[in-house]
Structures are given as C-alpha cells and as structure tokens.
Amino acid sequence: MDDVITDIPPPSRLLLEDLNNFTPPPPHLPSPFLVLSSAESKKTLRPSLLIIAMSSPSLHFLHHLSSKTLIGTLVLPEIPFAGNSIEPSLRDKSCNIYTINDADKMIMFVLVQYSVTSERAHAVARVLIGEKIIPQRVLILDSVQSRNFRGKLSPDETIAFKLETSLERENVGDVSLVKGFDYYPSGSVVDGLAAALLSRCQLMKIKGTLCVSWPDLGAPVMSLVKSLLARDVLTGIDYTVDKNYENEYLRLSRRKDRIDSDLYT
Template sequence: MEDVITEAAPPSRLLEEDLNNFTPSSPPLPSPFLLFPHTQQQQQPLKPTLLIIAISSPSLSLFHNLLTPQTLTSSLILPELPLSYPNNTINIHSLSSTILLAAVQNPIPDNRAYAVAEILLSNQICPDSVIILDSIQPMNHRGLLSSDEAVAFKLESFAERKKANEEKLLGGLDYYPSGSVVDGLGAAILGRCQILKIRASLCVTWPQFDSDVVLLLKDLLRGLGEFEFGFSDDEVFKFGRSKDHVFQSHLYI
C-alpha cells in the first residue's frame, strides 16, 4: 500500500497556465516620470542635438567627473523604488548646450525597460540623435569573448543606418555579430528610437568592468565635444557591479 505521506502528489489535472487564473493579477506599476529642478521648469521640452545614455560601468566611470549638481537637468524616477534606495534615479545632465547625458546608475528590470525608454524619449525630451552605451552580456553573444581584449560593436536604427559612413554617430565600429542579441534597457531604447525614426546607435562593449574599455570609449567619443574625461581603475568597479559577479576568462556561447 502506498504511503500517502511520503509519496509524491499526483500531477495536477490543470495546466500550469490555468492555475494562474485562480490568483489575482498584480496591480500595474505606476509609470516612471521626470522631475525637473524648479529653475528648469520653463525650459521644457528639452531638445538636445545628442542624447547619450550611459548604462555600462565603463561609460558611467568615463563621465563620472562631469556629473555635478550644477549640470543636473532632470531626474527620471521609478515610483516603486523607495527614495532612500541609493542611486534610485536616472539623472540627466547637460554636458554642453547641445548634448545631454542620462546616467543609468542601477540596473533597470526588464519588465520596466520599455516604460523607462518611453520617458527618456517623450514629448519632454526630444533629441535629434541618440547614443546608447551598454555592455555585452556573455549569454547573448555568439562567439569567443576574451577578458584580455577590449571589444566594441554597434547596432543602429534604420534612420542612422541610411547615413553615409563619415556622418555616422559611431564611425569605425563593426556591427554586432549575426546571431548575437541585446536585451534590457539598451534594446528598449534602440527600439523606441526605431519607432520614432530617430538616429540612434547602440554601442556594446566587453569586458563589463575594465579600464581598457573606458579608454576605447574615450577615443570613440572624442569627436563629440571637448570633455575633460577623468577616471581611475578603481572607479570602473564602482558602477553597476553586482555582488555575485564572476569574472570569466574565456567564454564560448
């Protein structure tokens, strides 16, 4: 005779997706919003020639010394995060009269990526062109990645791809290898630019935490403006590094 206590329960007669019908759906999350300093209220909408969105740790460390309270233009707030949470906002700074920088200092959940992209590219911020600086996720890359070599690739919106090589936002970069993918906030912003027919280039780099990548980005962005970049090797590791991150020397995906 079977032991009703220790025997595994029989399989449910309902499919797993049917079981979800008996649980109440979660209430929708409130939409992110922009908060402007009182001195900036009369300057909406913002219409920069270029909007740079720094997501990767090397890109954040590259611009770190340029992000001061005096250059702060607005902040994107995620309402579900407590105000006491460190770096819970995406701060938007003015690098010059024509260039804005959005510093994404904390990872954005995938289910919130497009909502954030809609706010960054809305009737409040209307850039002529966009550069997104993100990292390569090893599980999304098809090919060999070495920790000893800094690499960078790009993806472009259709409006940017139509431009001649000398007019490209990020000239000289190879396209992301076929079969590799990008997800998360970087992909959501590029998709939003595609819908709005905005010139956009997404640059993804590897390794995720490396001073050589910072130097690579510095050379890549040198022609955009006379910025006084400054960083140390230690600063590269301060931004976006998860506690459970494990360095991998060679990855075949």
Template structure:
C-alpha cells in the same frame, strides 16, 4: 471494491484558468516618469547620451562640466540609502545638461536596474516623451553569452548598431571605424529598447556596446574611440581609468566554450 490508489480520479469541477478567479489581481505598477525642477516645455536636445554600462557611468561621473536638471523615477525602485550628492553607489537615474545649462546635449545616467517588462516604457519616455532628441548615443555592454564568437577578458572591444536614419545620414555619431555587432549576436535590455524606439521614431541613433563589463581598459576605449567624435568639449579625470581598473568582472557562468 475499487482500488482508491490506482483508480483514475474524477475530473475537477474547475478549469485551470478558473482557479485564478479566486485570487485578486495584483495592483498595476505606476508608469515611470521624469521629474524636472521647473515645468518647462519639452526638451529638444540635439544629442541625447544614455549611459547604461558601468564603465560609461564611471566615465561621465568624472566629467567636470555637467549640470543636474532632472531625474527619471521608477515607482517600483527604492531610493533609500541614496546620498544627497550624486554618487556611483546610488540607485538613481539622473538627467544632466553637458553644455552649461543650454540643454542641447543631455546625459541620462542609468544607475538603477530596469526590468525587462519596463524597458519599453522607459525607452518611450526618454525618446518620445518630454525629451525629443535629434540624435541618440547609447552606451551599453555586451555579455559574452550573447556574443557570437569568443571575447577575451584581457582585451577591450567595442561594437555598434545603428538605426536606418543614422546609416543614411552624413553626420557621424560615434567612431565610424567601430565594427558592427556580428550577426547572430544579441543585445537586450534598456539599450535595445531605446534603439528600437529610435528606429520606430526615425531618429538617428547608435548603440555602442563594449566588452568587458568592468575595468579601466574599456573606460579608456570609450574615452578614446567613441567620445572624441562627438566633440563635446568635456574634461574628464585623467585617472578615471586607473581608479576604475581595480573593479574586475566576476566569472560568468556562461563563459564557456559551449557558448561560443
């Protein structure tokens, strides 16, 4: 008599990939889209600033001169609980004009999470859809585990990456004294997707990544080294760095000598 416990079971009637045929496919997620109060022609700003990092979002939130002109909508993101007036606690992505409504300098304030599989769709919408910028400045953060070397939590630092068009141009976008991101360091997410889209579209663009991800020191670093070169003529709250200094970064589980 055969031993049912040790006998090799008969082959399955189905291949592994055939088992999924009985599961209905998930409905496709609608594409992200931009909403403007009026159906105007495509915007062609001379400068587009995309603020992704928490310090840059806080800094531009304190800017005195900005006009809300539109918003980016991700259908999978819930906007429940958002306030009527723009707030840093909202889950939103607003588009502002920084030059009194002339729309020559635009700011995209990204206060919502963008999944990795949606980054390229959002990037294409921002720099090749209704917004066609001449230059792009992306303000993001670098994580310690993605950096080649050791980053001190007590000292703010900033690095940059740029497109080929920006490197060949004579104009300076951002602080020319910023060091390039060290080789073998990694930048991912929406900031990297926007820079890649600018490279493919031959747009002059700079990605500035700052460290740490939170704290008043990095706010002052962005305000003193990155934005003055743009000559935007904006007035910021003088206490922006002090107000933000109380927010500290949680301990990163990858912040170890094993990852340096």
C-alpha cells in the same frame, strides 16, 4: 471490469484557464516619470545629442565630467531612494539627467545606475525619448551580455560593436556618429532597456546608435569607451574630466575581479 489502459480518462476537474484563479495578479506599478528643474520643466527639451549610459566605463567617464549641469532625474517608482547620497554618486541607485551646453548646441546625457526589468524597459524608453525629451540624435552605451553573444568571449579580450537605426545607417547628408566599430555580429542579440531605447529611436525616426563593449570592467575597455566619447562624440565640446575617475574605476575593477575569483576558490 474497466480497462484502465484503453478507456478514455475522465475529464479534469480543473480547466487550464481556471488555474490562474489561484495566482494573484501582479500589483500595478505606477508609470516612470521625470522630475526636472523649474527652468527645464516648462519646456520640451530638444538636445542635439542624447547620450544614455548604462555600462560601467561610460558611467564612470560621464559622472566625472566636471562641466556638466544636473537638470533632473527619472523616477522608477519600484526603485527606493533609501541609501542614496545627497550629492550624486556612482553608488546610488539613480537615473540622473545632465546637460553640457556648447554655444547654441545642447548635449544631454542620462546615467542609468539601476537595473531596469524587461517588463519596464519600454515604459522607461518612452519617458526618455519622444515625450518631454525629443533629441536629434541618440547614443546608447551598454555592455555585451555573454548570454546574448553568439561566440566565445574572453575576459582578456576587449571588443566593441554597434547597432544603428535605419536613419542613422543611411546617413544622408551627415557623418556617422560612431566610426571604426564593426556592426554587432549576426545571430547575437540585445535585450532589455538598450533594445527598447534603440527600438524607440527607430519608431520615432530618430538617428540612434547603440554601442556595446566587453568586458564591463578593466583599463582596456575604459580606454576604448573614453576614446569613443572624446574622439567621435564630444569632439569640439569644451569639457573637463576629473582626473580621479580612472583610479576609482580601476579600484572597482580590482574589487570585482577579487569577488569573482573568490567564487571559484
């Protein structure tokens, strides 16, 4: 009689690599691409500064700059246009590109109003930096993700940190773009589109800075981001801001707080 404990078991009928035969391959997604106005589509854009906004306070502040010019959008094919308004709105799932011209210096900013998966982050970063758009300097504005932060984050505490490319950190013959911010703590990480954009700057040898703030909503963090942009980034640039943006942002913050509190009642 066979010993079922000590005998060598029979070989499996399925090899490990054969298991993939039962899983259909993921569908191929078209590459993201830019749609620019006719005046901009025929030339390479070389802004002195490219600002890429993803956090709520930075999106609200830059969306309400009344002196901006819409020049195009980045299309991510898997993001539907259904439900978007004719005029740009913060409720849209869009990635619009704007310029502010000041004498011979052009500043561009991109408002990323949809979520970009990790698998698509590097493809989006390549389109925004180094192909059609070659900036001298890049500023990325994102929020701290609690899952990536080494330490406790209180919703009542407003904090911000920065990460820089080696060229920005060396700061040869130029002043730092963002002053007064501590560097992101060791052991904490940044992922997704923000990390892909900063990596793209490092690869292209472009001066790049990533600023992350916490929390994503609330008057204190809006004041912090507004101060950063007005004091360090847009200094000397002639621009105006719609006065309603702070009220709209506070209404969003209160609505989000109410939704979050309802989850625990």
